[in-house]
Amino acid sequence: MTAPTMKTYHNSLKTALDDDFLRQTLDKFAVQYRANRQLIFADVNEKELIAEIADAKDASLDQLDQLYERFKIEAEKKGVVVHRAATAKDACDLVCQLAKENNVQTVIKSKSMTAEEIHLNHSLEEAGLKVTETDLGEWIIQLRHEGPSHMVMPAIHLSRHQVADVFAETTQRDQDSDISKLVKVARQELRAKFAGADMGVSGANFAVAQNGSIAICTNEGNGRLTTTLPRVHVAICGIDKLVPTIHDALRVIKVLPRNATAQAITTYVSWITGAVERQEDGQSAQKRFHVIFLDNGRSQLIQDAKCRQALRCVRCGACANVCPVYRLVGGHRMGYVYIGAIGLILTYFFHGHERAKLLAHNCVGCEACKDVCAAGIDLPAIIQEIRARLTEEFGSSMDVALLGKVLANRGLFHTLLKFAKWAQAPVKKGRYIRHLPEIFSLGQGFRALPAIANESFRDIWPALKPPFVPGAKKIGLFAGCAQDFIFPGHLRAAVTILAKLGVNVEFPLTQSCCGLPVQMMGQRAAAIATAKGNVLAFKSLDVDYVVTLCASCASHIKHRYADLLAGENMSADVKAFGDKIIDFSSLLTDVLKVKPETFVNNHEKVGYHYPCHLVRGMGVVEAPKTLLKAAGDYQPAAEEDVCCGFGGTYSIKFPEVSGTLLANKLNNLQATGATTVVTDCPGCFMQLDGGEAIRGGKLKVEHMAEFLARHLAK
Amino acid sequence: MSAINQAAVELFAAKAKPVSILVSEADSLERALDLAVSVCEKKPLAHLLLPDAAPDSARKKTLAAPGLDETSWNYLAEAGAKKGFEMIRGGLRNYLAGVDVTISVADLGVADTATCVLECPKEDDRLATMICETHVIALAKSKIVANSYEAESFLERALAKERNYTAFISGASRTADIERVLTLGVHGPLELHLVMIEA
Ligand code: SF4
Ligand code: SF4
Numbered sequence: 040m041t042a043p044t045m046k047t048y049h050n051s052l053k054t055a056l057d058d059d060f061l062r063q064t065l066d067k068f069a070v071q072y073r074a075n076r077q078l079i080f081a082d083v084n085e086k087e088l089i090a091e092i093a094d095a096k097d098a099s100l101d102q103l104d105q106l107y108e109r110f111k112i113e114a115e116k117k118g119v120v121v122h123r124a125a126t127a128k129d130a131c132d133l134v135c136q137l138a139k140e141n142n143v144q145t146v147i148k149s150k151s152m153t154a155e156e157i158h159l160n161h162s163l164e165e166a167g168l169k170v171t172e173t174d175l176g177e178w179i180i181q182l183r184h185e186g187p188s189h190m191v192m193p194a195i196h197l198s199r200h201q202v203a204d205v206f207a208e209t210t211q212r213d214q215d216s217d218i219s220k221l222v223k224v225a226r227q228e229l230r231a232k233f234a235g236a237d238m239g240v241s242g243a244n245f246a247v248a249q250n251g252s253i254a255i256c257t258n259e260g261n262g263r264l265t266t267t268l269p270r271v272h273v274a275i276c277g278i279d280k281l282v283p284t285i286h287d288a289l290r291v292i293k294v295l296p297r298n299a300t301a302q303a304i305t306t307y308v309s310w311i312t313g314a315v316e317r318q319e320d321g322q323s324a325q326k327r328f329h330v331i332f333l334d335n336g337r338s339q340l341i342q343d344a345k346c347r348q349a350l351r352c353v354r355c356g357a358c359a360n361v362c363p364v365y366r367l368v369g370g371h372r373m374g375y376v377y378i379g380a381i382g383l384i385l386t387y388f389f390h391g392h393e394r395a396k397l398l399a400h401n402c403v404g405c406e407a408c409k410d411v412c413a414a415g416i417d418l419p420a421i422i423q424e425i426r427a428r429l430t431e432e433f434g435s436s437m438d439v440a441l442l443g444k445v446l447a448n449r450g451l452f453h454t455l456l457k458f459a460k461w462a463q464a465p466v467k468k469g470r471y472i473r474h475l476p477e478i479f480s481l482g483q484g485f486r487a488l489p490a491i492a493n494e495s496f497r498d499i500w501p502a503l504k505p506p507f508v509p510g511a512k513k514i515g516l517f518a519g520c521a522q523d524f525i526f527p528g529h530l531r532a533a534v535t536i537l538a539k540l541g542v543n544v545e546f547p548l549t550q551s552c553c554g555l556p557v558q559m560m561g562q563r564a565a566a567i568a569t570a571k572g573n574v575l576a577f578k579s580l581d582v583d584y585v586v587t588l589c590a591s592c593a594s595h596i597k598h599r600y601a602d603l604l605a606g607e608n609m610s611a612d613v614k615a616f617g618d619k620i621i622d623f624s625s626l627l628t629d630v631l632k633v634k635p636e637t638f639v640n641n642h643e644k645v646g647y648h649y650p651c652h653l654v655r656g657m658g659v660v661e662a663p664k665t666l667l668k669a670a671g672d673y674q675p676a677a678e679e680d681v682c683c684g685f686g687g688t689y690s691i692k693f694p695e696v697s698g699t700l701l702a703n704k705l706n707n708l709q710a711t712g713a714t715t716v717v718t719d720c721p722g723c724f725m726q727l728d729g730g731e732a733i734r735g736g737k738l739k740v741e742h743m744a745e746f747l748a749r750h751l752a753k
Numbered sequence: 754m755s756a757i758n759q760a761a762v763e764l765f766a767a768k769a770k771p772v773s774i775l776v777s778e779a780d781s782l783e784r785a786l787d788l789a790v791s792v793c794e795k796k797p798l799a800h801l802l803l804p805d806a807a808p809d810s811a812r813k814k815t816l817a818a819p820g821l822d823e824t825s826w827n828y829l830a831e832a833g834a835k836k837g838f839e840m841i842r843g844g845l846r847n848y849l850a851g852v853d854v855t856i857s858v859a860d861l862g863v864a865d866t867a868t869c870v871l872e873c874p875k876e877d878d879r880l881a882t883m884i885c886e887t888h889v890i891a892l893a894k895s896k897i898v899a900n901s902y903e904a905e906s907f908l909e910r911a912l913a914k915e916r917n918y919t920a921f922i923s924g925a926s927r928t929a930d931i932e933r934v935l936t937l938g939v940h941g942p943l944e945l946h947l948v949m950i951e952a
Contacts, residue, residue, distance in 0.1 A: 118915075267883070267918075300929065310919040
């Protein structure tokens with residue numbers, strides 16, 4: 040299979056979005072998964088366990104060679120043969136060779152993502168072997184000649200009817216589409232395959248160095264039969280599956296099944312030690328047992344400080360389960376062999392940069408994956424890093440590179456924005472741009488785009504600055520480009536409230552864009568230049584806090600600046616700046632401790648949309664609700680914290696996905712009966728307001744600051 | 754013999770329910786064996802999975818127990834024979850088409866995940882517990898620990914052996930691979946009975 044082009048990729052996204060069955064299945068799954076996951080984690084300390092797993096995995100990665108040596112010594116004492124394969128091809132060749140040496144004709148497999156990674160079936164079949172997958176989902180997709188669309192549920196994209204069809208073809212008999220009957224067909228058909236197989240190929244969830252044992256987690260029990268019935272057992276796993284002790288494995292088992300399928304544990308966990316006993320012609324004999332550790336770029340990835348976290352992955356699949364993009368387009372478009380956030384990453388490292396080129400951009404950056412990852416991997420950060428590398432390697436389209444250059448130069452950027460204000464005049468229609476130049480507007484019809492404001496916030500600031508209050512708190516205001524130039528009204532409202540609360544406000548004019556947009560596009564140099572300018576702009580101001588009305592700016596400054604500016608010799612300033620950053624809602628509730636009396640509550644029905652970068656990026660949950668309850672009649676909406684589809688340039692690149700996420704969001708908000716919708720980020724505001732304008736809806740969209748300013752007591 | 758951790762026993766029973774383990778209690782291993790016999794008696798004749806299987810009319814029900822000690826086996830064999838079952842103690846490879854019931858004795862129980870731990874170093878132990886339609890596991894209450902970390906020292910010993918195959922079993926074989934609908938009994942047992950023994 041060749042790597043998709045931009046055109047074929049968009050076509051396949053479109054096909055997925057039009058697939059009603061897929062959409063319904065993944066929607067239902069996304070909603071049920073979230074609820075079930077919460078329940079199953081109720082009796083363990085999720086965050087603590089995940090942090091422990093992350094630490095333990097990092098420690099193991101530092102000593103993989105020693106773990107491998109230990110495993111090999113222990114396992115070989117017990118009659119196991121242990122191999123290490125440097126490349127996918129080496130691993131495939133090795134399995135084929137073992138098959139030949141042992142006179143193998145038929146192979147059965149239990150599910151192994153590592154075997155998928157190296158396309159083992161293909162090699163075995165080329166060598167003339169008959170291969171049968173025995174995991175139900177894997178068997179179904181094998182019969183359909185497809186790849187998995189999810190790491191844990193490989194056939195989740197198929198309906199019972201499609202399964203019945205392929206079973207009918209295989210068995211040459213009509214098949215009922217009743218699911219329990221279909222499962223029985225697999226039980227019957229595969230038992231004969233188990234009974235006749237010469238070699239069983241399994242994966243391994245853990246390779247325990249301490250005693251040279253492997254452990255395999257399955258629900259169906261096919262893993263136990265695969266490792267028991269054939270004469271030869273070959274287990275194949277990445278070297279990252281090595282753990283020092285049983286305790287390490289037990290710890291991961293507390294999270295892996297909970298995260299994968301919301302089970303406390305998989306039905307079976309099989310711990311295999313040594314070449315176990317088997318019956319051969321009624322005699323007791325020994326099994327031939329080989330363990331193959333696959334490198335395939337892993338050793339190199341360990342050396343890669345920015346991305347090595349990816350090797351902590353325990354393959355639970357949760358990063359796909361919660362991903363709003365996965366939910367819309369399914370696994371075949373959200374990965375290659377590995378699926379979901381980790382799929383975007385591992386495709387780059389294991390299957391080539393060319394194949395990852397488009398995939399790496401299909402992430403809206405909502406951080407939902409990071410929030411649930413069993414191994415605490417900062418997946419969106421790695422995805423951004425990969426984008427930057429891909430841009431360095433393949434270059435970027437002209438307009439993107441130009442934007443990067445412009446943003447890196449604050450003076451030029453601000454001048455250009457002022458110019459753009461005049462340039463857009465003929466296309467402007469009220470608050471929105473009437474139509475975009477052809478090249479920009481492809482597929483952009485799903486929401487109106489806002490026009491650049493006549494007066495930027497920096498223009499009106501001198502007139503707005505509240506009088507100095509001696510002894511009062513001093514708050515710095517970080518505007519970010521969207522609110523400075525497009526929505527200055529948000530900032531104006533915030534200043535009105537802060538003045539009313541009697542605090543001092545500072546707005547240094549040398550600040551610029553936070554740099555996230557260029558970072559998302561993979562323009563690293565521009566991201567560093569803007570970040571540096573902002574740290575310096577606030578350095579000498581001596582403010583107590585720096586408030587920003589943009590959740591994305593807040594989260595970017597707080598979490599990414601340290602890394603971006605690591606080479607700039609200014610870490611103390613960067614830390615001081617990051618520590619002072621606070622979002623508007625938290626500033627009001629936690630620092631300024633506003634009272635309900637600050638507002639007039641006329642019981643306006645108001646819904647809320649959680650910006651991804653606020654709820655996950657900044658961990659803010661209660662503050663916005665507290666404020667809305669004080670100033671209005673708060674109406675909780677379904678999936679309040681699911682992404683609206685904006686994601687900065689994401690919405691420009693993948694309008695079909697962005698538009699669908701937006702439609703879901705607006706439908707959920709509308710269903711609450713609210714008349715007003717509030718959010719805490721100009722990006723989300725732009726998306727929601729523009730979407731509502733296009734569909735002619737009645738929801739009034741406001742930034743939190745605007746809503747509160749409108750309800751400020753006199 | 755260690756003391757019974759009553760809280761762990763109760764936790765085990767509570768956690769067994771949502772994963773469809775059918776839990777009962779018995780005073781002794783013999784009573785558990787009686788129970789296995791009666792489960793076998795009540796269930797329909799096993800559906801055989803290999804093409805050249807004998808017709809139903811020519812078959813007896815099958816009850817396998819390769820892991821039992823001599824005394825228990827003798828007791829069970831007699832009870833099963835009385836009911837006309839074919840009793841299997843070894844050679845499980847000859848029964849890959851399926852057996853009706855297997856009874857095994859667990860080496861440990863882990864309460865918080867409703868897990869039975871069975872050491873299966875012999876192929877017959879592994880096969881018997883997979884190819885039966887109904888698996889009955891007897892577990893002494895005194896062998897139930899609260900959570901997997903408490904099972905660690907047991908596992909250390911089990912995995913230190915030269916050859917071993919230690920199985921964690923927490924329910925009947927299951928899948929949700931078709932439309933995410935949970936279905937019991939895919940490659941392994943359709944049903945799992947747990948008999949907690951007062952010991
Ligand atoms: S950040 Fe959001 S969109 Fe990107 S991979 Fe993670 S869950 Fe998916
Ligand atoms: S990256 Fe994290 S969430 Fe995704 S499969 Fe790996 S461990 Fe699970």
